[in-house]
Amino acid sequence: MTNPTDEQYDVIVIGAGAVGENVADRTTQGGLKTLIVESELVGGECSYWACMPSKALLRSGIALRAAQNVAGSAEAVTGRLDVAATLARRDSFTHDWDDSSQVDWLDGAGIDLVRGHAVITGEREVTVGDRVFTARYAVVVSTGSAATLPPIPGLADVNPWTSHDATSAKTIPASLAILGGGVVAAEIATAYASFGCAVTMIVRGEVLDTQEPFAGELVTEALTKLGAVVKTHVGLESAARASGSVVLTLSDGSTVTADEILVATGRQARTADLGLDNIGLTPGDWLETDDTLRVTGFDWLYAAGDVNHRALLTHQGKYQARAVGDVIAARAKGAPVDDQPWGTHVATADHRAVPQVTFTDPEVASVGLTAAAAAKAGYTIRVVDYDLGSIAGASLQADGYSGKARMVVDEERSVVLGVTFVGQDVSEMLQAATVAVVGEVPLARLWHAVPAYPTMNEIWLRLLETYGRP
Numbered sequence: 001m002t003n004p005t006d007e008q009y010d011v012i013v014i015g016a017g018a019v020g021e022n023v024a025d026r027t028t029q030g031g032l033k034t035l036i037v038e039s040e041l042v043g044g045e046c047s048y049w050a051c052m053p054s055k056a057l058l059r060s061g062i063a064l065r066a067a068q069n070v071a072g073s074a075e076a077v078t079g080r081l082d083v084a085a086t087l088a089r090r091d092s093f094t095h096d097w098d099d100s101s102q103v104d105w106l107d108g109a110g111i112d113l114v115r116g117h118a119v120i121t122g123e124r125e126v127t128v129g130d131r132v133f134t135a136r137y138a139v140v141v142s143t144g145s146a147a148t149l150p151p152i153p154g155l156a157d158v159n160p161w162t163s164h165d166a167t168s169a170k171t172i173p174a175s176l177a178i179l180g181g182g183v184v185a186a187e188i189a190t191a192y193a194s195f196g197c198a199v200t201m202i203v204r205g206e207v208l209d210t211q212e213p214f215a216g217e218l219v220t221e222a223l224t225k226l227g228a229v230v231k232t233h234v235g236l237e238s239a240a241r242a243s244g245s246v247v248l249t250l251s252d253g254s255t256v257t258a259d260e261i262l263v264a265t266g267r268q269a270r271t272a273d274l275g276l277d278n279i280g281l282t283p284g285d286w287l288e289t290d291d292t293l294r295v296t297g298f299d300w301l302y303a304a305g306d307v308n309h310r311a312l313l314t315h316q317g318k319y320q321a322r323a324v325g326d327v328i329a330a331r332a333k334g335a336p337v338d339d340q341p342w343g344t345h346v347a348t349a350d351h352r353a354v355p356q357v358t359f360t361d362p363e364v365a366s367v368g369l370t371a372a373a374a375a376k377a378g379y380t381i382r383v384v385d386y387d388l389g390s391i392a393g394a395s396l397q398a399d400g401y402s403g404k405a406r407m408v409v410d411e412e413r414s415v416v417l418g419v420t421f422v423g424q425d426v427s428e429m430l431q432a433a434t435v436a437v438v439g440e441v442p443l444a445r446l447w448h449a450v451p452a453y454p455t456m457n458e459i460w461l462r463l464l465e466t467y468g469r470p
């Protein structure tokens with residue numbers, strides 16, 4: 001690890017998650033001397049408690065079911081999921097929660113690291129313990145987000161799990177209640193149900209209700225088939241521990257008893273103890289930015305990743321990191337700033353072209369606007385739906401393949417505003433949809449993007465045929 005001796009830097013990045021690391025890399029490549037401060041593990045949530053461990057927990061069950069869904073391999077794969085081997089594979093991805101390889105990467109990239117809790121103590125000034133650092137050009141906040149805990153009577157006292165516990169568990173409880181119906185809840189429910197854990201989801205609305213409605217319907221159906229109980233349109237009134245178990249009283253008068261409860265009710269900004277009050281901002285708030293990721297009202301303060309609440313996804317935060325690192329370097333050198341929509345120094349895609357995969361089984365892969373969001377935004381739209389199971393490639397992928405696709409078209413410009421695929425292995429089909437949405441490729445031209453036969457990508461041809469040739 002580098003031992004910084006000079007307390008003045010060009011750029012100080014607070015938080016060494018995936019986003020902070022990428023910001024620091026870009027500013028360093030831009031010739032700026034950069035310090036990164038991290039209070040926990042270099043690599044942040046995604047590497048140790050979020051994307052990577054959760055996907056590792058999911059993958060073994062998904063691979064097993066994929067083999068069971070094809071005659072021939074189904075006969076060969078007759079055993080049960082090996083939970084211990086799955087957990088061991090998860091541990092290999094998190095390097096047993098040891099960040100030395102990421103620290104080595106920072107070192108190799110020429111980025112100085114200070115471990116400790118950073119506080120903004122003034123303009124361009126960051127204090128870590130008894131060391132005070134100043135930044136010539138910029139301070140970038142990339143402190144991420146943390147799980148919220150709703151103020152439900154008794155909930156805090158039952159020692160509820162957050163996603164940290166669910167992704168790092170060394171043993172799987174016999175039963176798990178999950179509060180919430182979003183991405184974390186649906187993914188963890190899928191993984192734990194695959195392990196044979198008795199999962200009960202308590203969902204105040206529908207599962208995955210920010211996606212197209214059929215996504216939640218198909219995922220709920222699949223979760224139920226896996227043995228999970230999905231209770232929708234019901235609230236949690238109170239929680240208590242009795243004989244070691246968690247006893248939950250629901251708004252419909254019923255009770256749920258489980259070994260543990262996972263609270264997956266969304267995120268809050270990690271800004272409560274960052275010293276925001278020292279610079280006239282409110283501790284605990286999300287940091288609002290312009291499209292160059294500069295915090296409103298400041299010329300030296302930037303925010304990238306979850307903490308700005310634009311799109312709480314690793315890939316989107318890293319996209320912001322590339323823009324923010326490059327714009328800081330450009331402004332420091334007095335070079336031109338390209339801040340027009342879709343320019344080099346802006347994160348335009350955050351507004352209407354965010355890709356996301358929910359790694360349930362079936363997967364949900366979406367980009368851009370849902371039909372409801374597009375209509376609400378005032379677009380004149382046409383919605384085209386198609387059954388993915390009737391695509392030749394899908395029928396080869398799995399016997400009895402079931403899935404659905406939707407394309408939302410802007411009728412005035414004849415371009416795609418959003419696409420959603422739900423089905424086995426659809427995640428790898430998402431990038432083509434993202435290119436179509438970001439590139440605003442006219443439908444007439446999309447007819448010339450010929451999908452190979454027999455792949456599941458033929459869904460594009462079917463969607464276009466259903467729409468009709470413009």
Ligand SMILES: Cc1cc2nc3c(=O)[nH]c(=O)nc-3n(C[C@H](O)[C@H](O)[C@H](O)COP(=O)(O)OP(=O)(O)OC[C@H]3O[C@@H](n4cnc5c(N)ncnc54)[C@H](O)[C@@H]3O)c2cc1C
Binds near residue numbers: 018042117
């Ligand atoms: C269970 C789960 C699964 C997920 N799966 C996916 C997925 O599959 N794909 C995807 O794209 N997204 C996924 N996400 C979202 C993804 O994890 C986040 O969007 C991403 O981690 C945000 O990165 P970040 O760098 O902004 O924040 P973080 O990764 O949270 O990093 C922030 C860092 O800042 C440090 N820090 C905070 N305050 C201070 C301080 N004052 N001083 C010093 N250091 C500080 C923290 O210790 C942390 O290391 C998932 C989230 C969860 C909860």
Ligand SMILES: NC(=O)c1ccc[n+]([C@@H]2O[C@H](COP(=O)([O-])OP(=O)(O)OC[C@H]3O[C@@H](n4cnc5c(N)ncnc54)[C@H](O)[C@@H]3O)[C@@H](O)[C@H]2O)c1
Binds near residue numbers: 313
């Ligand atoms: N595969 C991925 O890309 C992935 C995976 C996991 C998480 N993430 C990201 O992490 C973020 C956090 O995920 P999340 O699932 O915690 O949040 P979320 O916003 O997706 O879902 C929160 C859920 O909790 C419910 N809820 C909120 N308050 C509640 C309350 N008081 N009582 C009962 N239910 C309540 C909501 O109705 C919703 O169902 C997401 O924004 C997502 O982008 C991404």
